[in-house]
Amino acid sequence: VWTTKALLLRGHALAPKLGGILTYLAGSSSNEISSAASSGFDVVLADDLLILTKRSGATIRVLTKQKFFSQIFPSLLASYKTTSSSSYLVSITNILKHMPRSVLLAEIPDVFPLFLQAISPPPSSSSSSSSSSSSSSSSSSSSSSSYSSYSSSSPSSSNANADVQASCLSTMSILVSEAPQLLSSNMNSIVPPILALAANSPSMHVRQ
Numbered sequence: 001v002w003t004t005k006a007l008l009l010r011g012h013a014l015a016p017k018l019g020g021i022l023t024y025l026a027g028s029s030s031n032e033i034s035s036a037a038s039s040g041f042d043v044v045l046a047d048d049l050l051i052l053t054k055r056s057g058a059t060i061r062v063l064t065k066q067k068f069f070s071q072i073f074p075s076l077l078a079s080y081k082t083t084s085s086s087s088y089l090v091s092i093t094n095i096l097k098h099m100p101r102s103v104l105l106a107e108i109p110d111v112f113p114l115f116l117q118a119i120s121p122p123p124s125s126s127s128s129s130s131s132s133s134s135s136s137s138s139s140s141s142s143s144s145s146s147y148s149s150y151s152s153s154s155p156s157s158s159n160a161n162a163d164v165q166a167s168c169l170s171t172m173s174i175l176v177s178e179a180p181q182l183l184s185s186n187m188n189s190i191v192p193p194i195l196a197l198a199a200n201s202p203s204m205h206v207r208q
Contacts, residue, residue: 001040008044008068009052011061016071019044023075026087034087035163041091044068045098069099077110086164089118093167101178108179115168116186118161120193162203169194169206 004018022044025037045065052058073095080088092111096104172190175183183190201207 001043004040005044005048006052006058008064009061010059011064011067015064015068019068019072020075023072023079023091026076026091027079027083027085028087034085035090038087038090038094042094042098045095047098065098066100066103069095069103073107080114086118086161089114090164090167093164093171097171097174104174105179108175108182112182112186115172116189116193118164118168119172119197121196162201162206165197165201165206166203169197 001022004015004022007018008015019041022037022040026034028034028037045068052060054060073092076088076091076095079085080092093115096107096111099107172183198207
């Protein structure tokens with residue numbers, strides 16, 4: 001990961017090839033490997049204030065992050081749409097949050113629906129059909145069921161979803177200042193799952 005970061009900063013041709021290896025590893029059947037790989041994209045693209053700096057003698061070229069993004073992001077997005085693997089979505093959010101505003105706004109229409117899907121509660125096991133005379137009561141019951149479905153999920157499932165939910169929420173928080181119009185036009189879809197996570201997510205990191 002750190003070798004990829006160093007090569008990326010100096011604009012070396014091997015950087016995207018190593019990024020491709022990270023993409024491959026993000027799809028590993030091993031949770032430990034896929035989690036490390038998806039988190040690796042955050043390390044690769046985050047600004048380093050201690051080691052890889054001009055003051056310490058590192059070679060840092062301009063626009064290297066954007067070039068890396070253009071080479072790696074399409075593959076990650078295609079892989080997620082094909083497999084729905086949460087590690088790919090974490091990788092996507094870890095890349096997007098380090099991109100300039102222009103890049104973020106260009107790609108967010110494609111990935112925003114994926115973020116909403118990731119933070120939404122799992123479908124309730126109960127049937128949602130009801131007669132028209134009790135539609136109001138049914139709607140209230142369905143809403144309550146959706147909110148409680150986070151806490152009723154199995155511990156292993158909840159833990160598996162926590163990282164991707166936290167990562168999606170982190171990236172979505174950037175949109176408050178960068179793309180407020182997108183958030184305001186989707187408030188009805190955004191607010192309910194966020195309230196559900198705040199109230200029922202087993203992960204305190206996600207609740208905060």
